[in-house]
Structures are given as structure tokens and as C-alpha cells.
Amino acid sequence: MKDKRPVLSKKLDNFFRGLADAFAFVKRFFQEVWFPPYEFKEILRQCYEIGYRSLPLISLTGFIIGIVFTNQSRPSLAEFGATSWLPALISIAVVRALGPLVTALIAAGKVGSSIGAELGSMKVTEQIDAMEVSAINPFKYLVITRTLATTFMIPVLVMYTDFVALMGSFINVNQNELVSLSTFFVQVFESISFLDIFSSVIKSLVFGFTIGIVGCYKGYNSTKGTEGVGQAANSSVVMSMFLIFIEELLALQIVNAIRYA
Amino acid sequence: MRESVIEIRNLYKSFGDNDVLRGVDLDLYKGENLVVLGKSGSGKSVLIKILVQLLKQDEGYIKILGKDLSKLNLRELNQLRLKIGFAFQASALYDSMTVRENLEFPLTRNVKNLSRKEIDYKVERLLDSVGLPNTINQMPSELSGGQKKRIGVARTLILNPEIMFYDEPTAGLDPITCIDINNLINQVREEYKTSSIVITHDLTCAKVTGDRMAVLVKGQFKAVGSFEDVFENASDPNIKSFYDYNFIK
Structure with a gap:
């Protein structure tokens, strides 16, 4: 018979077991993603669900961020007679930090919770088991497709959010400082560098991967029936947001080290 | 001597x-319907989940269609799984797919080079044989409990399995639909020449569908034999109370 005594304590054993499971899940993703079948149709369907269906929320949020941030920054710059720097300030803030972070947080809430709940529901209703006993790899069909879709779509959504936020900012600047669209964007592009855009895209890829893999992990390992589905959706959002902030902090250190090297 | 398609020896599983x-021994013979009975939580579903390796046993030896499960790699296990049909308790239909897509899904992923015409023929023939040809474009959410069970069975039959596992096939259904499902289980054996394990705590289902009964009590089989052998002269209080409750004595 199996020895059931805990190695450290029951709680610590469960914590380390959970950590090992999570690493094994990520490892399995990287082991299986390269090999067929590639499930292109399902990846495209997920890209549509994650990307296209998030557009209204992302558009509204991006636009409001652009307007609000411009409005809030104006008084500080006006004290130094520097309101002409608004486009530069906003573009740096949006492209370097606000765009990726806000998009990722919104996606974690909308997409991460939906992936967690969908897979959690499939798990408790034995749909995942049904795939497995039909000799279909559910990890490939469910996890890899969704994680790839979030990884590809979040950078696209981030670029779109950047653009919409800058348009919101432009409307505000245009109304108050009478700056034309071309002048605004000339200043925007003069103030951001290749490193800003490149780091933003790489960061967004990492955020997208995090949202997808966390949602899938929580849903795929959901237990306790319908209560577990709710828990999977909730913990997907909490864990994704927590990891996104940590990743943002790490990315900032790395990009600054490159910028000032 | 009868040919065993499944041999289970000294099987242990704990959570x-x-x-x-706790040390389960069992044989399933070719062409028979074996009913595994037991109270809720007695480990009936765990047993068949171990047989398709959805759960791993702690100890024990399992041989299915001549293959020792412990010696199979994932590829070989999947080959074996194609010969086993598993009808889940809650049907486990993919709720984002129509009935047609549910049936096509295992087929198109496991059998290469099938034409659209061949796929349609197989799907329509199976829906006919389970008596639900008009549900082909419906979503699972639009089906009744009994219809879902039938579609679930049809989905497993699309790969022509040699062995069928039914997990609580009549649970949650009205008595008339239960009769339909029991008849379907017998019809599947006749048409597809399958050997089956039926997991249930419904003695009517057991009596109608089973050639042999195996009663699981506290993790071990307390009695194995025909319905009459097991129940009519039962001395074990667990088995006796099970019978009395089902037949309202």
C-alpha cells in the first residue's frame, strides 16, 4: 500500500505539489506546442473570440485613458509652461506602460476568467475526460490553442489600445491647445523609440501567454463541481493579474538596464 | 474456457x-454484459476510470484485450482506447458543438482520409440506430436527459469499440426513458458485438441488461454471479439491503 504520511506537513506538501503541477503544465505546453496536430481552425476561432470580441471594451477603455490621462497631466505641465510636451508625455506613458498593462489587465478579467470558467465547466462535466478516452489530446485541443491565441492577440490588442488612447489624447489636446493631427503624431513618433515599441510587443506576448496559460491551468485542474468552476474563473483573474504586475516590474528593470547601458 | 477481454487483479486505489x-479482482468475458453494483461512493466509477487510465491505480494488474496497461506508452494506450467506448454519467457531450459535430469529432481526429460523404453516412446511420435522426443539427443544451445519453452512446459507437463502459446509464432519468436506455444497451451488444461493463445502482437496469452482477462493498467485490445467485439468497446485509431498497421490501 502507498505511504500516506506527509513529507513536511499537509499544507506545505500541497503547496509544493501545486507548484510542481503548475511547472509541469507549462513544461507540457512547450513540449507539445511544436508537434502536430496544430488545430489551426480552433486557434483562429479562439483568436476571433479573444481579439474581436474584446474590441468594444478595449476601445472604450483606451479612449477614456487617453482623454483622462491628458486632462490630468495638463495642470502639472502648465505650471512649467510645458503643455506643448503633452503629446510626448502621453505617448511615452501609453506605449511604455499604460497600453500593455491596461490591456493585459482587462484581458485577464475578460478572457482569463472566460477560459478558466469554460475549461472548468468542461472538466466538471467530464468533457475533457471524454476527449481523452476518445484518444484525442485535450491539452492540444484546449490548452495550446487558447494559450497561443492569447499570446498572439494581446500584442495586437495592445497596439490597438495604444492607437485609440493616443486618439483620445489627441481629441483632448486638439480641443485645448489647437494642435493638428499631424503635429500631434509627429511629436508622438519623435518621442518614442524602437526599444519602446519592441519592449511593448515582447511584454505583451508574455502577458498574453500568462493570461492564456493561467486560465487554462486553473480551468483544466478545476475540481469540486460547479463551485470549482467559479473558483477557477476567479483564481484565473487573480493569479493572472498578480503575475502581470510582477512581469511588468521585471520588464521595467530589464528595459531600463538596456536603455541606460 | 471463456475468453477474458478484461482481467483485473489485486487493484488498489485511494484518495x-x-x-x-482494496484489492479488486474481476474478469469481463467476451460478449457479456457485466453489471457492477454498489452504493454511491463505493468506487464503481473509479474502477472504470482506472480501466481507461483516466485515473492511475496505486497497485494492481490490469490486462485489456491482451495488453498489460502498465506496459503501454501513451501512443499504445490511445490505440487501446479506440477499442473502448465510454458512455459518461452526464453524457459529456461537447456543449459548444452540434450533435453532428459531437459525433464527427472523435471520428475525424482518429480516422484519416475519410470523405465528407463517408462521415455523413456514419453519423446519420448511428443517429438512426439510437432513434434520434432529427437531432443532428441541435445543440446539446436543446436535448433532454435521455436524448443526451443516447447521443453519448452514439458518439462512442462511431469508432466501433469492442468494449463498452456505461457509467450510471439510467441515473436521473424517468422510468420510461430508463427502459429505452436499457434496451439500447442490449441493442448495442447485439449489433456491435461488444463486451460491456455497466456501472449502476439501479437493480432494474442491472436485471435487464446484465449477464453477471458484481457487487462492490467497501472497496471489494462481495458477490459475483447471476442476478439470482447474487440477490435471491443473499446473506450479506449490505447486498440484502440493496435488493430490499430497490424492490421496496
Whole structure:
């Protein structure tokens, strides 16, 4: 018979077991993603669900961020007679930090919770088991497709959010400082560098991967029936947001080290 | 001597401190319907989940269609799984797919080079044989419990399995639909020449569909034999109370 005594304590054993499971899940993703079948149709369907269906929320949020941030920054710059720097300030803030972070947080809430709940529901209703006993790899069909879709779509959504936020900012600047669209964007592009855009895209890829893999992990390992589905959706959002902030902090250190090297 | 398609010896499984299976021995013979009976939580579903390796046993030897499960790699296990049909308790239909897509899904992923015409023929023939040809474009959410069970069985039959596992096939259904499902289980054996394990706590289902009964009590089989052998002269109080409750004595 199996020895059931805990190695450290029951709680610590469960914590380390959970950590090992999570690493094994990520490892399995990287082991299986390269090999067929590639499930292109399902990846495209997920890209549509994650990307296209998030557009209204992302558009509204991006636009409001652009307007609000411009409005809030104006008084500080006006004290130094520097309101002409608004486009530069906003573009740096949006492209370097606000765009990726806000998009990722919104996606974690909308997409991460939906992936967690969908897979959690499939798990408790034995749909995942049904795939497995039909000799279909559910990890490939469910996890890899969704994680790839979030990884590809979040950078696209981030670029779109950047653009919409800058348009919101432009409307505000245009109304108050009478700056034309071309002048605004000339200043925007003069103030951001290749490193800003490149780091933003790489960061967004990492955020997208995090949202997808966390949602899938929580849903795929959901237990306790319908209560577990709710828990999977909730913990997907909490864990994704927590990891996104940590990743943002790490990315900032790395990009600054490159910028000032 | 009868040919065993499944041999189980000394099988143990526990979840934490809960010992669910404690040294289970069982054979399923070719062409028979074996009914596994037991109270809720007695480990009936765990047993068949171990047989398709959805759960791993702690100890024990399992041989299915001549293959020792412990010696199979994932590829070989999947080859074996194609010969086993598993009808889940809650049907487990993919709720984002129509009935047609549910049936096509295992077929198109496991059988290469099938034409659209061949796929349609197989799907329509199976829906006919389970008596639900008009549900082909419906979503699972639009089906009744009994219809879902039938579609679930049809989905497993699309790969022509040699062995069928039915997990609580009549649970949650009205008595008339239960009769339909029991008849379907017998019809599947006749048409597809399958050997089956039926997991249930419904003695009517057991009596109608089973050639042999195996009663699981506290993680071990307490009685194995025909319905009459097991129940009519039962001395074990667990088995006796099970019978009395089902037939309202």
C-alpha cells in the first residue's frame, strides 16, 4: 500500500505539489506546442473570440485613458509652461506602460476568467475526460490553442489600445491647445523609440501567454463541481493579474538596464 | 474456457485517507454484459476510470484485450482506447458543438482520409440506430436527459469499440426513458458485438441488461454471479439491503 504520511506537513506538501503541477503544465505546453496536430481552425476561432470580441471594451477603455490621462497631466505641465510636451508625455506613458498593462489587465478579467470558467465547466462535466478516452489530446485541443491565441492577440490588442488612447489624447489636446493631427503624431513618433515599441510587443506576448496559460491551468485542474468552476474563473483573474504586475516590474528593470547601458 | 477481454487483479486505489478500492479482482468475458453494483461512493466509477487510465491505480494488474496497461506508452494506450467506448454519467457531450459535430469529432481526429460523404453516412446511420435522426443539427443544451445519453452512446459507437463502459446509464432519468436506455444497451451488444461493463445502482437496469452482477462493498467485490445467485439468497446485509431498497421490501 502507498505511504500516506506527509513529507513536511499537509499544507506545505500541497503547496509544493501545486507548484510542481503548475511547472509541469507549462513544461507540457512547450513540449507539445511544436508537434502536430496544430488545430489551426480552433486557434483562429479562439483568436476571433479573444481579439474581436474584446474590441468594444478595449476601445472604450483606451479612449477614456487617453482623454483622462491628458486632462490630468495638463495642470502639472502648465505650471512649467510645458503643455506643448503633452503629446510626448502621453505617448511615452501609453506605449511604455499604460497600453500593455491596461490591456493585459482587462484581458485577464475578460478572457482569463472566460477560459478558466469554460475549461472548468468542461472538466466538471467530464468533457475533457471524454476527449481523452476518445484518444484525442485535450491539452492540444484546449490548452495550446487558447494559450497561443492569447499570446498572439494581446500584442495586437495592445497596439490597438495604444492607437485609440493616443486618439483620445489627441481629441483632448486638439480641443485645448489647437494642435493638428499631424503635429500631434509627429511629436508622438519623435518621442518614442524602437526599444519602446519592441519592449511593448515582447511584454505583451508574455502577458498574453500568462493570461492564456493561467486560465487554462486553473480551468483544466478545476475540481469540486460547479463551485470549482467559479473558483477557477476567479483564481484565473487573480493569479493572472498578480503575475502581470510582477512581469511588468521585471520588464521595467530589464528595459531600463538596456536603455541606460 | 471463456475468453477474458478484461482481467483485473489485486487493484488498489485511494484518495488521501480514503481507500476506495482494496484489492479488486474481476474478469469481463467476451460478449457479456457485466453489471457492477454498489452504493454511491463505493468506487464503481473509479474502477472504470482506472480501466481507461483516466485515473492511475496505486497497485494492481490490469490486462485489456491482451495488453498489460502498465506496459503501454501513451501512443499504445490511445490505440487501446479506440477499442473502448465510454458512455459518461452526464453524457459529456461537447456543449459548444452540434450533435453532428459531437459525433464527427472523435471520428475525424482518429480516422484519416475519410470523405465528407463517408462521415455523413456514419453519423446519420448511428443517429438512426439510437432513434434520434432529427437531432443532428441541435445543440446539446436543446436535448433532454435521455436524448443526451443516447447521443453519448452514439458518439462512442462511431469508432466501433469492442468494449463498452456505461457509467450510471439510467441515473436521473424517468422510468420510461430508463427502459429505452436499457434496451439500447442490449441493442448495442447485439449489433456491435461488444463486451460491456455497466456501472449502476439501479437493480432494474442491472436485471435487464446484465449477464453477471458484481457487487462492490467497501472497496471489494462481495458477490459475483447471476442476478439470482447474487440477490435471491443473499446473506450479506449490505447486498440484502440493496435488493430490499430497490424492490421496496
